[in-house]
Amino acid sequence: MKLINHLEKARKEGWALGQFNFSTVEQMKGIVRAAAHCDVPVILGTSTGESKFLGLKEAVALRDVMREIYPYIYLNLDHGKDLNYIRKAIDVGYDMIHFDGSELPLEENIEKTKKVIDMAKGKIVFEGEIGKVGGSSNFHEGRPESKEDLTSVETLVKFISETQVDLCAFSIGNVHGVYSEMPNLDFKRLEEIREAVSLGLVMHGGSGISEEDIRKSIENGVVKVNVNTELRKVWREEIERSFANNKNEATPYILLSSVSEVIFRKTKEKINIFYENNTG
Numbered sequence: 001m002k003l004i005n006h007l008e009k010a011r012k013e014g015w016a017l018g019q020f021n022f023s024t025v026e027q028m029k030g031i032v033r034a035a036a037h038c039d040v041p042v043i044l045g046t047s048t049g050e051s052k053f054l055g056l057k058e059a060v061a062l063r064d065v066m067r068e069i070y071p072y073i074y075l076n077l078d079h080g081k082d083l084n085y086i087r088k089a090i091d092v093g094y095d096m097i098h099f100d101g102s103e104l105p106l107e108e109n110i111e112k113t114k115k116v117i118d119m120a121k122g123k124i125v126f127e128g129e130i131g132k133v134g135g136s137s138n139f140h141e142g143r144p145e146s147k148e149d150l151t152s153v154e155t156l157v158k159f160i161s162e163t164q165v166d167l168c169a170f171s172i173g174n175v176h177g178v179y180s181e182m183p184n185l186d187f188k189r190l191e192e193i194r195e196a197v198s199l200g201l202v203m204h205g206g207s208g209i210s211e212e213d214i215r216k217s218i219e220n221g222v223v224k225v226n227v228n229t230e231l232r233k234v235w236r237e238e239i240e241r242s243f244a245n246n247k248n249e250a251t252p253y254i255l256l257s258s259v260s261e262v263i264f265r266k267t268k269e270k271i272n273i274f275y276e277n278n279t280g
């Protein structure tokens with residue numbers, strides 16, 4: 001099945017695909033093992049930084065190898081901003097592009113999003129973004145910043161009808177990263193958005209959001225939830241634990257042997273929430 005068909009099925013049945021970001025092989029193995037174990041399609045995300053560290057071609061080659069283990073593995077360039085870099089990702093075989101023009105004035109965001117879609121219209125999946133999702137995929141103290149960048153329904157409708165994106169990321173107070181206090185999501189706004197548009201919505205910043213709020217978002221049209229920081233957190237904790245317990249060890253495959261397992265467990269935990277209504 002193609003990615004777009006999985007997304008349509010998710011919208012009809014009321015569940016969401018997880019996007020799990022990675023930049024190393026052991027992280028990727030953990031994610032793919034969880035997908036295979038639960039028998040659900042997943043999206044592997046690489047931001048510009050993650051894909052530059054790993055290599056665009058390397059990411060595609062790894063996806064291809066992993067598809068021999070489980071076929072429904074898709075690769076997305078997360079928060080792509082540079083049109084030349086996006087072109088490269090499409091040329092080497094990414095399944096999906098998220099163009100993030102959310103910081104641009106609306107007209108410029110529309111114009112650039114259209115340019116990106118024209119690079120491979122109908123061949124791969126395109127996600128646009130309206131409304132700024134703040135923060136970064138890091139750990140933060142305290143509360144996320146103000147809600148001034150919430151997605152306006154009118155703007156979203158205009159953006160979607162003019163660009164014809166397949167998916168759209170929005171902001172209802174969700175932010176990237178994990179905060180010591182949960183963000184306060186504006187579900188009234190999400191309901192208004194859902195009533196006004198008929199395409200699948202994407203929730204960024206899935207790491208710092210409670211299970212209950214994730215379920216509520218999926219009920220309101222979210223078909224893709226992005227998770228990065230929570231995976232980074234368990235990755236780091238496991239490496240620290242392993243290095244501390246093996247002070248005289250320098251063999252990577254010994255020091256990193258348990259990393260895949262913690263990524264597997266965390267991914268599985270998220271899958272259990274996101275795919276609850278998946279009929280298989």
Ligand SMILES: [Zn+2]
Pocket residue numbers: 079133176204205226
């Ligand atoms: Zn994001």
